[in-house]
Amino acid sequence: KLLVIDFGSQVTQLIARRLRESGIYCEIHPFNKVDDAFLQKFAPKAVILSGGPASVHGEGTPRAPQRVFEMGIPVLGICYGEQTMCAQLGGSVEPAQEREFGRADIEIVAESPLFEGLGGVGHSERVWMSHGDRVNAIPQGFHPIAVTRHAPFAAIADESRRFYGVQFHPEVVNTPRGALILRNFTHRIANMHGDWTMAAFKDEAIAKIREQVGDGKVICGLSGGVDSSVAAVLLHEAIGDRLTCVFVDTGLMRHGEADQVVELFREHYNIPLVAAYEEERFLSALEGVSDPETKRKTIGKLFIDVFEENARMAGGADFLAQGTLYPDVIESVSFAGGPSVTIKSHHNVGGLPERMNMKLVEPLRELFKDEVRELGRELGLPEAFVGRHPFPGPGLAIRIPGAVTKEKADILRHADRIYIEEIRNAGLYDAIWQAFAVLLPVQTVGVMGDARTYDHVLALRAVTSVDGMTADYFPFDHDFLGRVATRIINEVRGVNRVVYDVTSKPPGTIEWE
Ligand code: XMP
Structure with a gap:
């Protein structure tokens, strides 16, 4: 398996996603959690150093453990990852005079397995850049394999040690052939096979749930949406009837939705389900509320109350399961810079785990929506259900501007x-x-x-x-x-x-x- 060391880029999970698409299993771990003992135990076949918001110049900015470069395995540094690799191996990095953001064209200046299939020396390739620093001296053993007008080291390689660095982001769709570059790294350079599938993800996820939950009990909030449904079915496969689902009908759902959810889970899956029909309570809490944020908060708060009542009636649990997806956590994974601006308060059962003294289980945390759908199919959820459009937690209330x-x-x-x-x-x-x-x-x-x-x-x-x-x-x-x-x-x-x-x-x- 491959290890991605995360320096806090907003797009780190896209690296994992591109790798999964080419059948490579990887795990992402934050730079400050990876030490020598961890590396020994993990035994990666290759390492990718992600981008990140820090500048290599800043005081005490993140570094990769030096051990990564001593294990004899291929390493690919992306953006900040390239810069810290250079700084750690004896090169140097300086603030660039011309910052490059967005589209750029690199020119290939040396043959390398990293660029196999793109075109040879002299070929120009569209990529997506986002950086303020640049490498100005590369460590011994490295040579440039691609340049841009402003970056003489847009991509570098030490072919004998199998170390590579790129200043652009191959993992984003704006680098049209970035997936091929990553695939070259994993398949050609690191000799990985690409035989990982969603079925394997399912088995791993089940094993992880069992390990985390032990013989504890889990409560899962079902919203009727794809994410929480997939999470519930996965949990049920992992721990059987130690899972209880709680479904709150807020009265703000689509036509027929509440009945469908109850039927699917109770009748079809036979998963223990508590259903609370609380239309009146939600509507009266919302009476006269027209500010969108107040609406969201009112619904979120009442939802937690109702959920808590029902969870207690169901006998409580040690864990609360949530169908959180990667895009939902994207803001909380970036460690540098101030908190992001709240555009909308997203509706979830935040705060509840502390109140009820439960720990969180989030088995979908690494996935994107379309991957969750694929996992749902793998779990045998009906196609019509898996393919449903997303529906927001606060429901129809946020589709009725003004008072509901x-x-x-x-x-x-x-x-x-x-x-x-x-x-x-x-x-x-x-x-x-x-x-x-x-x-x-x-x-x-x-x-x-x-x-x-x-x-x-x-x-x-x-x-x-x-x-x-x-x-x-x-x-x-x-x-x-x-x-x-x-x-x-x-x-x-x-x-x-x-x-x-x-x-x-x-x-x-x-x-x-
Ligand atoms: P926006 O409106 O922010 O929505 O462009 C992006 C996606 O998120 C859904 N959405 C929510 N989902 N709880 C959710 O579970 C929420 O509070 C919420 N608000 C928006 C929205 O439907 C779209 O798919």
Whole structure:
């Protein structure tokens, strides 16, 4: 297996993801947790040093354990990883006069197995740079294998020791052939085989859960979404009926959703499930609340209360399981720099583990959404369930700008059902990352039959995305939009106008609140 030493880059997990895609198993460990004893036990076949926000010049900035360079194994340093490797092996690094961010073209200046398949000497390759420092003297034994206009050491190699450094990020999609470069490193240089699969991930995840949980009991909050469902089924395979699921129906879910969840888990999987139907409590807590953050916090807080009551009734547990995915933790893994700005308070059961004295189990923490879906298939979850669009924890409340009422939630549920039905009929559901309707707190004048109407505007949203972090609006054809609008206005009382949202993310977010 391969070891990724993490220096806190926002994209470190993408390295793992690219490796998994080419069948390589790896683990990511923060630089300050990797010491000689750890390395001995882990026995990596190769090491990748990630990028990071620090500058090699700063006082006490992170270093790789020197032992990494003495084990006779291949090492690839990316960005900060390249710089610290150079600094540690006798080269030097200085602040660059020209900082390079974003797109750049490297020119290959020497043959190397790292660039096999890209093109030979003189070939120009598009890459993505993000760095303020640059290497200005390379350690003995190294030579440049690629340059850019501003970086004479955009990529360097010591072929005899199998040490490589790149100043760009091969792991991001903006380096179109970065995956090939990583694959060259693992398959050609480190002679790894690439026979790891999601089935193997499942077995490892089950083993890890058993090791962590021992003979303890686990409670898992089921939201009805793909993530928590996959986490629950995985846990059930690992520890059987020592798992209890708690499902809270907030009354803010989509049409028919609560019933589907209960049926799938109780009937199909036979997993112990406590279901709490709390529509009234949630709606009354939300009465008159129109600020988006207050709404999110109100729902989050009440959710925790309800969850706690039900978890206690179910007899409590030693562990709380959550379907946290990598993009959810991305902010908390960067150790340098101040806290990130809160765009939206995400809804989860944060705070609960301390209150109830439970430890956390998060078996999906390393995965991206599409990988969770693949794991779900591996676990035998029905395709229609695994392929469902994401749905936010605060539910329809954040799709009703302004104060939420039962009447509005019902109107939205009805319109949303028609919209999704038409998307399915048109065969577009799987091409879209997420589609939903938003009920606007705006009334406009219309005419139906011979009468004047004065009803709500409904906005339709549909986006494509890889991981929810960026998104593009979906280019429906006009006939489709017209058909949906007509059906909604005819069938849903309370809506007399339909508009389509053509904002991408950024600058918009996917949800409206
Ligand atoms: P935004 O609106 O921030 O959403 O572009 C990105 C993705 O996250 C979902 N989302 C949430 N999911 N709890 C969740 O579990 C939340 O509080 C929450 N808010 C947004 C959103 O639906 C989209 O898929």
